[in-house]
Amino acid sequence: MTSGRRIARVLIDSPLPQLDRLFDYALPPQLGNVECGVRIKAPLRTAGRVIDGYIVEIDEEHDAARALSEIESVVSPVVVLPDRLYRLARRAADRAAGSASDILRLAIPKRQVRVEKSWHPIEDAPLPDADAHERATEVIAAYDGLDEVLAEHARAAVEAIPVQEGAIAGWALLLAATATTKLAGGHSSILVVPDYRDQEMLVAALNTMLPAEAVVRHDARQTNPDRYRAFLRTLGDAPCVVIGNRSAVYSPVQAGLVAIWDDGDPLLAEPLAPYVHARDAALIRQEQEESTLLLVGHTRSSDAERLVQHGWMRDVTAVRRITPRVLLSTPQELEQTAQRVPSSAFSAARAATAEGPVLVQVARPGFSPTLVCATCRTPARCAHCGGPLGARRRGAVPVCGWCGRAANSWRCAECSSDKVRLASSGTERTADELGRAFPGVRVIVSDGAHPVTQVDTKPALVIATRGAEPIAEEGYRAVILLDGARMLQAPDLRIGESCLRWWANAAALAAPGAPIHLVGVNGPVARALATWSAAGYARSELEDRLPLHMPPTTRVAQIDGLPASVRAALDALAEIGIRGEAVLGPLPHGDDGRVRALVRFGYAAGQTVASTLRAVVVADAAQSRRGRGRVRATLAVHLDILEPEI
Structure with a gap:
């Protein structure tokens, strides 16, 4: 009885969707004992070159007549792709209509020969005492x-x-x-x-x-x-x-x-x-x-x-629930006083700076991120590229945020006025204003350009953008949340969730019993922060999105590509029952003739939709590769998008 030959099933490391499957290769005897999960090099006849890959399975077959290419070499004996990692990458990719190799590229770093040769596995892990x-x-x-x-x-x-x-x-x-x-x-x-x-x-x-x-x-x-x-x-x-x-x-x-x-x-x-x-x-x-x-x-x-x-x-949840002391000031209070910081928040900050640091959260960095015409309030735009104009400091010449050109002789395109005014205040302008109002108090700015991770217990005003708030050693003595109304105006489906998350994370930095002032905001998000009931707010968001079939109550796929490719994808989805109101678009997207469509579907249909879209992507890529003298089509599919956009 003759023994069979050893074969290896290899995952090719390639971005091409049509190569996202296991290929059979013969394992030549000179390679010796090869394990699953190692890096290899193997010939890819369709491309006429040697390509990297991973051995996923090793088997034995008795059909010696089947023509198989041989693995050229084993790059390293280290098993970098354990079976559990491959199964995770494969399933995650299948759920997202993508390639397993794209996920493994995130998980497995490039080989470092010196590190690998000096590496010795740790047998006994240090355990907690x-x-x-x-x-x-x-x-x-x-x-x-x-x-x-x-x-x-x-x-x-x-x-x-x-x-x-x-x-x-x-x-x-x-x-x-x-x-x-x-x-x-x-x-x-x-x-x-x-x-x-x-x-x-x-x-x-x-x-x-x-x-x-x-x-x-x-x-x-x-x-x-x-x-x-x-x-x-x-x-x-x-x-x-x-x-x-x-x-x-x-x-x-x-x-x-x-x-x-x-x-x-x-x-x-x-x-x-x-x-x-x-x-x-x-x-x-x-x-x-x-x-x-x-x-x-x-x-x-x-x-x-x-x-x-x-x-x-x-x-x-906690056995003994602890909730910060959140105080609300409505937009009407700001309109009556014509101030950015209401008197109650200002007084709280004044008293708190005598004891320790005070956190002031603002929406944007810089002195004044945007400028508008002082006469008609039209946004000030660069005459060269149309980008937004901003001021880096008080009295400075406006500068374009896109091309960096100075607008020395700017005039409004609507009313021809040459006067501008600040549309909003960033960290630096807020620090400038509050610094004058709190003489003798340190002012610390923390944003993307000036990152600060920690402050001490000494009195200070800490002006920070959302997410860049430094932690105070014993907590902030007061927290002032500014620009809340501006944050909520962002055209984002999840802006309410995001604002609540930004504000709650800042409020959690306060010392026990310290006041947290949310300025100029009312409505469900403000009430959720004041009552510390984020789960209830999330439930209400789900109830609002359910009749609109918006995520996460429904899964949404975004399909981008040339019109013929997108139409082929929508036709394939129609064959499995995804049609009519479930499809939004396609509409033009960009200046290169591409279009975009959104497809809404239930979680139960997720596997069927993902496999259908993946098949269309593979077919489109294969057809485009065969084409000669034509623009290469690139059909892109993105499942579970966070923010639907046409």
């Missing part, structure tokens, strides 16, 4: 039912307690405590946060409970060697705690816990194809690995609330 485990248990006990969620490997949306210990936020201590508990049981954890500021906060919290050797950072700011070194650490069997941004959710550890902080932050939405949100990837991972999944925040995204309403996630 008894004091750390006891401290973690105390933090978890402050939340009703959270210990059961961790023990039962369940899913939960957790409302974080808005407190801090020293310079460490309460939410960071909560995530650190859950990871410590899992590590004590021999399980790895993945903690996903939106940006580097949250990472630094989380590292500080983990350092109070775990040895540094147990924490692995997944950071876009790392050098390539450091990132690859961290990746190799996660391939071992020794448990660890992985922290990082959105792509950290694909870490190859065998996770016992995946926790996401502030899942409503748009930074957790992947901007690269196939555009899988970190929350969706975490949900898929939890189902595959039966790990614990926590969505933690001071507020509740409508996506998380939908899962809670359907019984897919548990609702976890």
